[in-house]
Amino acid sequence: MSLEDPLLAVLVVSDRAARGEYEDRGGPAAEDWLRRVVRPPVRILRRIVPDGCETVAAALRDLADDQGADLVLVTGGTGPAPRDQTPEALEAVIDKALPGFGEAMRLASLAEVPTAILSRQGAGIRGRTLIITLPGKPSAIATCLDAVFQAVPYCLDLIGAARIETDPDHCVAFRPQSPKT
Numbered sequence: 001m002s003l004e005d006p007l008l009a010v011l012v013v014s015d016r017a018a019r020g021e022y023e024d025r026g027g028p029a030a031e032d033w034l035r036r037v038v039r040p041p042v043r044i045l046r047r048i049v050p051d052g053c054e055t056v057a058a059a060l061r062d063l064a065d066d067q068g069a070d071l072v073l074v075t076g077g078t079g080p081a082p083r084d085q086t087p088e089a090l091e092a093v094i095d096k097a098l099p100g101f102g103e104a105m106r107l108a109s110l111a112e113v114p115t116a117i118l119s120r121q122g123a124g125i126r127g128r129t130l131i132i133t134l135p136g137k138p139s140a141i142a143t144c145l146d147a148v149f150q151a152v153p154y155c156l157d158l159i160g161a162a163r164i165e166t167d168p169d170h171c172v173a174f175r176p177q178s179p180k181t
């Protein structure tokens, strides 16, 4: 593995997991999904922060700007409760929103559970980093990523992030054309 390899980050947003009140299952679930679907070599980095606009925004700035992550998956804090502020943090740090991600992920989750409509999950671009926010429920991670990941490699191409390849047994990446130079 080298510093040239794509850097994929997983940011877990959870008050209780950050305090150690329960064992984090979201981080391992997201990392396992990435290891299954994205072909090596890749570097995967994991962080846990408590809920809150500032905590999440600061972690996203660090992962994107200082660590140079190509992709950040955030899990947790997308709901309507007062402490759920991940969408506000996303909005504060991104240059561009990609609303299609939230729409497709909610549609997939609604087929499983009616309360999926409560998640304000989404995605956006900061510099050369794609950030995707997912619900905190560990089981939601695969549902949501399965619904959108086909478009992620091409999105990374378009923003000038690292090129990633997927295992076609799990996800057939769709690249309609070479990105504009």
Ligand SMILES: Nc1ncnc2c1ncn2[C@@H]1O[C@H](COP(=O)(O)OP(=O)(O)OP(=O)(O)O)[C@@H](O)[C@H]1O
Pocket: 012, 013, 014, 015, 016, 017, 022, 023, 024, 025, 026, 027, 051, 076, 077, 078, 079, 081, 135, 136, 137, 138
């Ligand atoms: N990182 C995690 N690890 C394990 N289970 C989680 C995690 N995040 C969420 N969950 C589970 O999913 C449920 C819904 O997630 P949600 O983000 O709404 O949690 P919450 O009630 O805000 O609590 P917290 O922020 O302390 O995790 C939680 O009550 C918990 O059972």
Ligand SMILES: Nc1nc2c(c(=O)[nH]1)N[C@H]1C(S)=C(S)[C@@H](COP(=O)(O)O)O[C@H]1N2
Pocket: 075, 076, 077, 078, 079, 080, 084, 108, 109, 110, 112, 113, 115, 116, 117, 118, 119, 120, 134, 135, 136, 137, 139, 140, 141, 143, 144
């Ligand atoms: N696939 C899936 N999506 C889901 C859920 C779920 O269990 N499965 N839970 C929903 C619920 S109950 C809430 S409140 C929102 C927000 O969750 P978060 O605050 O943990 O991000 O995600 C929703 N999306």
